[in-house]
Amino acid sequence: MTRWGIVSTIKAPKAEILDFAAYHLELGAQRLYIHLDDPDPDTLAMLKTHPKIRAFACDDAYWRKQGVKRPAKHQARQTFNATRIYRRKAEVDWLIHMDVDEFLWPEGRVDQRLGALPAATLCARVRPFEALAGDGTGFKGFIPAGPEREAVVERLYPRFGAFVKGGFLSHLAGKLFVRTGLGDLTVKIHNVFRGEEMNPAEVELDDIRLLHCHAKSWEHWLSAFRYRLDHGSYRAELAPARARDKGGLTLHEVLSTIHQxxxxxxxxxxxxxxxxxxxxLRAALQAEGLLHQCDLGLAEKLQKQFPDLG
Incomplete structure (x- = not known):
């Protein structure tokens, strides 16, 4: 059987972390390597009760043990932790870095899909489907790059679509499953590097989606807005959706102006x-073939994997 696992660096409430863990354990993950960026003792203790979870409290003692100063940016902490796990003795055949608001949605079994890949395939990319903020079951489909993408996005979002790449507020890159045992690989958030080579022998997995719950409600989105604007997916250094000479503005510029x-x-x-x-929006997405219904069933999965929660 092909074994696969997830590495994550997470700062989130206990309930969200356990939902994420339970969902992927039910999906068949052999190992979850969860690094708590702001460790809560109760969350750490609950994670450690599960035999398939390796939980790490990323406190001062953790960073001293690693022999490095705690990176200031959370993206750098994610990269460090993912690379550290990758370079350890492998407990899985494939490893993917994911965030707590991301959920794999395969058409079949993940282990079978990965196991069917040719031995020459070293990386396998899953593309995001971004959640609609509502009952948690509606998702926007990924629009592949190409000459039609901009027109589709502007039909869906007539006022702001020109400034939002692919119609997604967060990443379009998706995440990578990486075959283990490739040496001193560096695992970044959306890509991996073997020396100077990026994403060696990569393929796309069209039959596994990466459901991304970027916005759960207006209140949730607004509460995360300032952090994302300064440090996250709306930060200033990210590129605009279209070239500057074609009127492109970064999402940081657009949202900052709206706010001001x-x-x-x-x-x-x-x-x-x-x-x-x-x-x-549902009707518009449906008309473009981009509306997808995916019920994560988190409550049932949580009860199965962590019955001691009551």
């Missing part, structure tokens, strides 16, 4: 068009 000029009212209009699970 229109305040929360403007941000709510942006959220409603891009994120909210509305009849208008």
């Amino acid at each position: 000029v229109e305040g929360e009212t403007g941000l709510r209009a942006f959220y409603d068009e891009l994120c909210a699970d509305t009849p208008r």
